[in-house]
Amino acid sequence: MPPEKNAENTRELAFIEALKEAYIEEMERDERVFMVGQDIQGGIFPHTVGLVDRFGPERIVDTPISESGMYGTAFGSAQEGFRPIVDFMFGGFTYVTWAECSVTTGQYYFLHGSQIPLPIVITLAVGTGQRLANDHSMGLHGSFFPQPGIKVAMPSTPYDAKGLMKAAIRDNNPVVIPWHMGLMMDRGPVPEEDYIVPLGGADVKRVGTDVTVLANSLQLKNTLEVAGKLADEISMEVIDPRSFEPFDMDALLRSLEKTNRLVIVDEDWERGSFAATISARVMEQAFDLLDAPVTLVTFPNMPIPGGYMEPYIAPNPDKIETAVRAVCR
Amino acid sequence: MPPEKNAENTRELAFIEALKEAYIEEMERDERVFMVGQDIQGGIFPHTVGLVDRFGPERIVDTPISESGMYGTAFGSAQEGFRPIVDFMFGGFTYVTWAECSVTTGQYYFLHGSQIPLPIVITLAVGTGQRLANDHSMGLHGSFFPQPGIKVAMPSTPYDAKGLMKAAIRDNNPVVIPWHMGLMMDRGPVPEEDYIVPLGGADVKRVGTDVTVLANSLQLKNTLEVAGKLADEISMEVIDPRSFEPFDMDALLRSLEKTNRLVIVDEDWERGSFAATISARVMEQAFDLLDAPVTLVTFPNMPIPGGYMEPYIAPNPDKIETAVRAVCR
Amino acid sequence: MSLSKTVKRELYEKLVLADRIDRMIYGRMMQGKLIGFYHPGEGGIAPGVAIGHHLTKDDIYTPHHRAHGIPGMLGKNVPVERYLAEHTGKETGCCKGRSSFHWSFPEYGIYMASGYIGFQFAPTVGWGWAAKRKGKGQIVWCSAGDGGYNQGRAHEAMLMAMNWKLPVVFCCENNGMAIHATVASMHPTEHISSLAKGYGMPAVIVDGQDVFAVAEVAKKAIRHVRAGKGPIFVETKTLRFREHDIGTPDLAGHMPRSEEELADLRRRDPVLVATERVLADGVLTQTQIDTIGEQADVRVAEIEQFADESTIARPSEQELMEAVYAP
Amino acid sequence: MSLSKTVKRELYEKLVLADRIDRMIYGRMMQGKLIGFYHPGEGGIAPGVAIGHHLTKDDIYTPHHRAHGIPGMLGKNVPVERYLAEHTGKETGCCKGRSSFHWSFPEYGIYMASGYIGFQFAPTVGWGWAAKRKGKGQIVWCSAGDGGYNQGRAHEAMLMAMNWKLPVVFCCENNGMAIHATVASMHPTEHISSLAKGYGMPAVIVDGQDVFAVAEVAKKAIRHVRAGKGPIFVETKTLRFREHDIGTPDLAGHMPRSEEELADLRRRDPVLVATERVLADGVLTQTQIDTIGEQADVRVAEIEQFADESTIARPSEQELMEAVYAP
Ligand SMILES: Cc1ncc(C[n+]2csc(CCOP(=O)(O)OP(=O)(O)O)c2C)c(N)n1
Numbered sequence A, B: 001m002p003p004e005k006n007a008e009n010t011r012e013l014a015f016i017e018a019l020k021e022a023y024i025e026e027m028e029r030d031e032r033v034f035m036v037g038q039d040i041q042g043g044i045f046p047h048t049v050g051l052v053d054r055f056g057p058e059r060i061v062d063t064p065i066s067e068s069g070m071y072g073t074a075f076g077s078a079q080e081g082f083r084p085i086v087d088f089m090f091g092g093f094t095y096v097t098w099a100e101c102s103v104t105t106g107q108y109y110f111l112h113g114s115q116i117p118l119p120i121v122i123t124l125a126v127g128t129g130q131r132l133a134n135d136h137s138m139g140l141h142g143s144f145f146p147q148p149g150i151k152v153a154m155p156s157t158p159y160d161a162k163g164l165m166k167a168a169i170r171d172n173n174p175v176v177i178p179w180h181m182g183l184m185m186d187r188g189p190v191p192e193e194d195y196i197v198p199l200g201g202a203d204v205k206r207v208g209t210d211v212t213v214l215a216n217s218l219q220l221k222n223t224l225e226v227a228g229k230l231a232d233e234i235s236m237e238v239i240d241p242r243s244f245e246p247f248d249m250d251a252l253l254r255s256l257e258k259t260n261r262l263v264i265v266d267e268d269w270e271r272g273s274f275a276a277t278i279s280a281r282v283m284e285q286a287f288d289l290l291d292a293p294v295t296l297v298t299f300p301n302m303p304i305p306g307g308y309m310e311p312y313i314a315p316n317p318d319k320i321e322t323a324v325r326a327v328c329r
Numbered sequence C, D: 001m002s003l004s005k006t007v008k009r010e011l012y013e014k015l016v017l018a019d020r021i022d023r024m025i026y027g028r029m030m031q032g033k034l035i036g037f038y039h040p041g042e043g044g045i046a047p048g049v050a051i052g053h054h055l056t057k058d059d060i061y062t063p064h065h066r067a068h069g070i071p072g073m074l075g076k077n078v079p080v081e082r083y084l085a086e087h088t089g090k091e092t093g094c095c096k097g098r099s100s101f102h103w104s105f106p107e108y109g110i111y112m113a114s115g116y117i118g119f120q121f122a123p124t125v126g127w128g129w130a131a132k133r134k135g136k137g138q139i140v141w142c143s144a145g146d147g148g149y150n151q152g153r154a155h156e157a158m159l160m161a162m163n164w165k166l167p168v169v170f171c172c173e174n175n176g177m178a179i180h181a182t183v184a185s186m187h188p189t190e191h192i193s194s195l196a197k198g199y200g201m202p203a204v205i206v207d208g209q210d211v212f213a214v215a216e217v218a219k220k221a222i223r224h225v226r227a228g229k230g231p232i233f234v235e236t237k238t239l240r241f242r243e244h245d246i247g248t249p250d251l252a253g254h255m256p257r258s259e260e261e262l263a264d265l266r267r268r269d270p271v272l273v274a275t276e277r278v279l280a281d282g283v284l285t286q287t288q289i290d291t292i293g294e295q296a297d298v299r300v301a302e303i304e305q306f307a308d309e310s311t312i313a314r315p316s317e318q319e320l321m322e323a324v325y326a327p
């Protein structure tokens, strides 16, 4: 059982510090765990800074800008019994070695007769807010999500960041953990004692009765902001999926039994998204529960522009509010 | 206006011959059109056999097994005013150079200020039936579908194969045309005179009143088989989307006004699929039209096994029939 | 460092067996008794046999895809009946009949095959990294074709293996062709192994039709990398007597290869070359050779029997769903 | 083939301007007057200036990303105020203010930048193919960093360009670093250009701090490929005086670069080197040099003014949706 978030031994940590604690604790627990990436010894993002002093260059492994070789370091060593965490820096770089980290990874265990596990954690920074435009801003959870054999989870709080990362490292399967750059410095309570957040468990981040909003990562934060703002008018129940695959459909259905209305906020394109998939599942499994059509808040179907356009093109509190109001009309 | 399918000057051609006619006619029409791929001078699939005799190795260009360089031949030359058709052989090979043929391609025109067009046709053989297992059998339309800036269309008849391919070649944008290996030798009427099938136009392949089934490619064939079999019991309207992006939502909604029931058959995984996306759109745009939840027939969420398992794991007439019966209950 | 008589005999036996298994599978494919496709090995089976033979069970190996890796598997003493069972969709297959041709024998250091040419380069870095970190003398043999080395992945693997001085042999089984494309039109220099120069990697070229020559080179190369001296490149010049895969026409570019050309190539059949050698060197007598052929036929029959008598794998969807993720 | 006085003067002017623009952008970034990130060029601006200068407007060029390609753009006489306008999100930007830093000047043969290191290798094949097929003497100059050549895409491009004898110069602006990684730990040989050997491609190494030396080499290399002799490799040994990108600490591996080390590097400042040269060779007097500096400042002010006075691009979602597909 995960410890209470407000237990005595709980400190406030930044999201990125919580991630780093997960790496440290798991590397200390298990000799087989190591990290591989580009410039992680120095640290492009603070989650790896200082790790090399603690674990040495043998376990904090920097590679050339050779994504297939970098990912291959994880893939091959996992077959040989190691438990690699591979850091792709910006999420879009996974596309540079996509054959390897999507289909070859996802099919390995199953297609080869479920013989030996492939415990790899793939981690990547994603999301809008840096205004670097499409290739540096796109979300990758939607691209990994369809790949059978791969698990995908995305934290939205420091507590979840540490707990999901630890669960991912201990899992015997490939697990993708994108984390949103917009949350990097957010602070929140993180227990000192060992805990994991199991993959596949959603979290009700705010209880409400009028409408359910399923939102992840930075958009969860935006959604909670809207929920606060509308509190006097509309009682929003806000659910954080935390894990896209496996996905906690029960938690969602429980909420819908109460609210009968659903908005899904997802920082991704609508086409082929997690959001659309859940809408389709709700349709099939809970048609009779719905008092209004499920509504999505996603990117419009265009590459994410940079410049001054990002804030009004990406999902944002205004768009979420509009959708919530429309569904509750 | 496309000529009638049963005009006088219409012959029966195999699917693959129809594709080849499209290449030939467009290469003859326009000097800038050329093909690039691996072993297309020889021809792994019959759609390119003999083209080199007609157009020479300057326009039927074979490359090493260097997918990024091969794709780059298309991409770079398109910027320089050519109109390349790049043949990836098996669809899964696109993942080898995914950064290039998905996001870099899709964002190019828009992100760079909509200055010069990028007219590339990406063609690939996909689908189950060859029993080569996951990496050689997966559908790629679902992977290209979410990429903004890219169009995706998939023919299911020789008529559509020729017409869609010609439309794609004349389009000023990147267009992906996967074609299903299971249709390769299917024969059907193809007019001799010039025509195109516009991208974004669905086709009612069978008129009915009880339920709409949206099905593409090989699964369209399976669906029509079921429609024939059930004709006395259930009147199925069968719609071929032909084009996933742009998608002809109007055609679908028109049909739903009549049938109020929808099954979507898609040879892809459910997660992140075209099928799920359309279900979500129908939810948002036509909730009140529905008398039953939209039901999907897709792969179960596992890598596509080879061996003897493929026929009963992939969508097939039995699964389609079950879904249709359930929706009409 | 010449090979002992015993080793030569073993190599010869495995070569003959590899040849007959390849023909058997070719025959089965033509009879429709195989799933998916088959890339016949005839003409190019010697390198795999020679390489596999010198690897320990623990060493990690990606046998080249031609003949579906069977020469290399035989070299490494893998029970290839489980491969045939796999390729015929049986429960006893090395991947429980699910993979068609994606073999996997992890207990023999042969982790995987893939539908992607060049797939082996990425994990080779990880296998080599793991082997070096474990420090138990394990090595990695990464074989690919002349076409395989066109992949950018090859560059990344050679670069990283050299940076880290990993115990990896990069081997190119260069048969002069990739499907219909000739190596002359797809590679700018005479030898694929010229690529090694870019990384300061030592390279050796050897006649791939001569199983004994390859075996000597392989032995030395393995010793080199096992001693911690870093990667080495081995190029075996070999041949392909048949079409790329059964059903595809046998073209060079878009022209059929001529009867004469093919007849010419067949003079360098690896079994022929080896037979001449063992006779000339007094390693085997004609009678012994005949016996080896007969034993090979017996073994081939056993392999087929194993596959044929095994049950077709038809697990339920539910059973398969439970096999997607590891516990 | 030495450079004329006029060319030397032009190069010197462009170098000084490139240097001052780089400092100006650095300053703006620190003041929050820029969108996204900036990779300062200081220390590494000479190669771009020299290369761009020798390319015709039609030639296709991917300037190296350091200093966001501005030295190369200046070399090629691109109106760089439209780049600054882009990077500040203005309507007058070269991509209508949508791209942050993904510049594009198709009318100058500079098609694109991308967020992917090594993106340029794939289209280089297509650009070279098109140039050769058109047969009008157009060439392609493909610049990338030492880190960029780690990409497998580099191998595929060099291989194919050599196979087809395309008019491509492969250039490595080797500044010894890629973010924090040193080239010594990421490449196994002394020179990145050793990669060229793998393809039998000729290669030249030149002092990248000396704009005139690079210009001579570039001129020869361009002549070589324009004459149809196939690809050539040019490695410029250059430096990076500042952090990788503004905000990232300046480390080598995980240790900060020392003050002494940086001071040492600065002795090889390309403007310093060039100034000594033009004075020594009598190309320019100190007064002329001062004037050039003043003119550069005027130009820098113009560029800033253009960007600052342009309107912020804030098209509606609808307008943007209509810009996704070409008509
Ligand atoms: C990434 C990828 N591209 C293309 C193919 C199609 N293909 C299969 S085998 C082959 C030729 C391989 O040639 P080579 O590596 O020389 O081996 P050989 O078959 O000649 O022994 C090709 C192009 C593939 N399987 N994977």
Ligand SMILES: Cc1ncc(C[n+]2csc(CCOP(=O)(O)OP(=O)(O)O)c2C)c(N)n1
Pocket: A038, A065, A067, A089, A093, A096, D039, D066, D115, D116, D117, D118, D144, D145, D146, D147, D148, D149, D175, D177, D178, D179, D240
């Ligand atoms: C495919 C990819 N991987 C990693 C990165 C992150 N990245 C940006 S710049 C850079 C270093 C580039 O080094 P180099 O090519 O030597 O150029 P320099 O910046 O030193 O001039 C890296 C690793 C990226 N942008 N794209």
Ligand SMILES: [Mg+2]
Pocket: C145, C146, C147, C173, C174, C175, C176, C177, C178, C179
């Ligand atoms: Mg070959």
Ligand SMILES: [Mg+2]
Pocket: D145, D146, D147, D173, D174, D175, D176, D177, D178, D179
């Ligand atoms: Mg560098």
